[in-house]
Amino acid sequence: MKDVHEALNLREANMVATYLEDQGILADVRGGAYQAVVGELSNIRGTLPRVWVLEDGDAERAARLVATFxxxxxxxxxxxxxxxxxxxxxxxxxxxxxxxxxxxxx
Ligand SMILES: [Zn+2]
Structure with missing residues (x-):
């Protein structure tokens, strides 16, 4: 898992994750309101949502795609x-x- 993007809000994080998955990169949103709902890692509740890629090997390509997107x-x-x-x-x-x-x- 690699962190590739800190989103302004959950909506942006979800759009970025969906975009990456459309490009064939498995991505997940962690942090922000989603995390508060899930209840895991409550120490980061209230922080900005972040987009992670599941495969470390995708991180570099994902970072470039995310920057443009x-x-x-x-x-x-x-x-x-x-x-x-x-x-x-x-x-x-x-x-x-x-x-x-x-x-x-x-
Ligand atoms: Zn719709």
Whole structure:
């Protein structure tokens, strides 16, 4: 397990982890609210969520992918965030839901 990204919030952490898995890299989110819910490692409760890769050999590639992905994620979005049918709120630059893959409604 290697720590590849400290996210601003759980939503970003989940998006990064989902993105890595789409690239064939097994990833997991630790810390933040998720950890508080799970109840493990309560000493880090309240800290920012972090994204870990399960295979150490993927860490270098994951770090490069994450850097690019997060830069686009944090770029100034145009328009308003939209809410998917599944209830997830998405930034306007996303054309589909990261959670359920539903396309952005027109
Ligand atoms: Zn959705």
């Amino acid at each position: 997060v830069a686009s994620l944090r770029a100034t979005p145009e328009g308003e965030p939209w809410v998917c049918a599944c209830g997830e709120t998405l930034e306007p630059q996303f054309q589909s839901c990261w959670k359920c893959q539903a396309p952005k409604p027109v």
